[in-house]
Amino acid sequence: MDNMRNGKGRLLSILDFINSNPSMDRSKNFKEDSKQKLLMNLEKKIDPLSWILGDDFKKEDFELFEDVGQIYELQLAKMEFDSFKEKMDIFRRRTAYFKKVNGKKSYHYFISNVRGKGQIGHTNQYLTHWFYPYKGKFHGQMIKAIINFMGASDDDIILDPFMGSGTTLIEASVVGTKSFGIEINPALCIVSQIKLDSMKIDYPEFRENITEMDLPRIFKYFNGAKTYLSERKWEIEANNQNAKDILEELWDNHFPDSFVKEYPFRWRNLLLLIYLHALSDYTYLKGTSKEKSLWDFFYLNFEEYSRTIKGTYETFKELDITLGDYTIILGSALDIPLSNNSVKGIVTSPPYSIALDYVKNDLHLLTYLGIDTKKLRNEMVGLKGRKAEKLKLYERDIRKSIEEMYRVLKKGGWASIVLGDVVVNDKRTDFCEKIIRWAPEIGFTDAYAMKRPILGGFARLRYEYVIFLQK
Numbered sequence: 001m002d003n004m005r006n007g008k009g010r011l012l013s014i015l016d017f018i019n020s021n022p023s024m025d026r027s028k029n030f031k032e033d034s035k036q037k038l039l040m041n042l043e044k045k046i047d048p049l050s051w052i053l054g055d056d057f058k059k060e061d062f063e064l065f066e067d068v069g070q071i072y073e074l075q076l077a078k079m080e081f082d083s084f085k086e087k088m089d090i091f092r093r094r095t096a097y098f099k100k101v102n103g104k105k106s107y108h109y110f111i112s113n114v115r116g117k118g119q120i121g122h123t124n125q126y127l128t129h130w131f132y133p134y135k136g137k138f139h140g141q142m143i144k145a146i147i148n149f150m151g152a153s154d155d156d157i158i159l160d161p162f163m164g165s166g167t168t169l170i171e172a173s174v175v176g177t178k179s180f181g182i183e184i185n186p187a188l189c190i191v192s193q194i195k196l197d198s199m200k201i202d203y204p205e206f207r208e209n210i211t212e213m214d215l216p217r218i219f220k221y222f223n224g225a226k227t228y229l230s231e232r233k234w235e236i237e238a239n240n241q242n243a244k245d246i247l248e249e250l251w252d253n254h255f256p257d258s259f260v261k262e263y264p265f266r267w268r269n270l271l272l273l274i275y276l277h278a279l280s281d282y283t284y285l286k287g288t289s290k291e292k293s294l295w296d297f298f299y300l301n302f303e304e305y306s307r308t309i310k311g312t313y314e315t316f317k318e319l320d321i322t323l324g325d326y327t328i329i330l331g332s333a334l335d336i337p338l339s340n341n342s343v344k345g346i347v348t349s350p351p352y353s354i355a356l357d358y359v360k361n362d363l364h365l366l367t368y369l370g371i372d373t374k375k376l377r378n379e380m381v382g383l384k385g386r387k388a389e390k391l392k393l394y395e396r397d398i399r400k401s402i403e404e405m406y407r408v409l410k411k412g413g414w415a416s417i418v419l420g421d422v423v424v425n426d427k428r429t430d431f432c433e434k435i436i437r438w439a440p441e442i443g444f445t446d447a448y449a450m451k452r453p454i455l456g457g458f459a460r461l462r463y464e465y466v467i468f469l470q471k
Helices: 028-045 050-053 071-084 088-093 109-110 140-150 167-174 186-198 205-209 212-230 243-253 266-283 294-319 364-371 375-381 387-408 431-442
Strands: 004-005 011-013 099-103 157-160 178-183 326-330 343-348 407-420 446-453 463-470
Touching: 050 407, 071 088, 071 140, 071 446, 088 099, 088 407, 099 109, 109 294, 140 343, 140 407, 157 167, 167 178, 167 186, 167 326, 167 343, 178 186, 178 205, 186 243, 186 266, 186 294, 186 326, 186 364, 186 431, 205 294, 212 266, 212 294, 212 364, 243 266, 266 294, 266 343, 266 364, 343 387, 387 407, 387 431, 387 463, 407 431, 431 446, 431 463
Parallel strands: 157 178, 157 343, 178 326, 343 407
Antiparallel strands: 004 011, 407 463, 446 463
């Protein structure tokens, strides 16, 4: 904001906030003092909390998280607040951007303090979000706010047709609503199922039965299973299989018999994910200053995963959080296996496959599990075709997926699509504008987008757009 009006209607420059005195020394100290006065006075004049709350609530009873400052975050904070302004007790349990509600710490304050590897602030990597280093995941805090804006609760369904590593389903589950995820990559179906199931593990029982003394032979089992798995390659059809069934098949017919199979289903799945995470760390950090042996990564990840499981168990117990039901399906966003008008809201992010090769990035994971990647490449949105044809096929598939989203949405429901302006063939794409243009043609009654700047993002992103389409 370059300027603003004072009480008398005169336009103020930001320079007017500095109470300069000609007699003062124009030194570094003066500049620092002036800077502080500028910031303090700007905070008094630019008051996002009052804008969000309006006149019906006492500002001193509410507080945003200290790292909430970008325009899109403030807009989402207002949107989630407006959806629950008549239900402050529920809002305290669900809010994403408020640190304090009605004088009490929000649930997200405690949830986001179950900290994960690489976590900064309260935006992402908390709970099990950080499990397995998948490129392209979006911020859990932002997704929670969007779900809140949609007003989904109880038996309402939140859908993510491009599920990736399960961020939307984790957030929907934590706020207590049903969720349904579709993913064409079987390895990511497995990863997401384990991340969600891990939030239900009874930590004291888990650590009582699996100790550091057990780790060497657990590691030896998973590391030695590579040859066994490679001899049993499987081409999993994207025919709407449940991720739990895929995991059952994996344990029953692909992993060798061992004491590990005697562990409860969720425990052995968690141990598998810890090994896969270690395999990823080993693959990508080899030859760098962070290089370690595969065993060292496995041991470290076991300790870090255990801390997260412990924190999740204790926090959910303290806050009396019961997770909403979730279903993960191996299938296609181009043919969503749900009936017409059945979904309350959709929160998704189509893959950046035209700029980022997801199969190549997760090749170590797919190879270890013995999953054939040829069919996957032919089916994944953004990996079909070559060069100019690739972009045309991507555009065709994105539109088809949005038509499917429209079909399954209930009347009045919202679809929120997070999509960046990736560079392809040295040209920046404009899919945000295209989606907004397609919206009325498909049947949506409202469409708008918020711009989110990307700092240090992958795939040469400059901006990410949060698009809202209403049926």
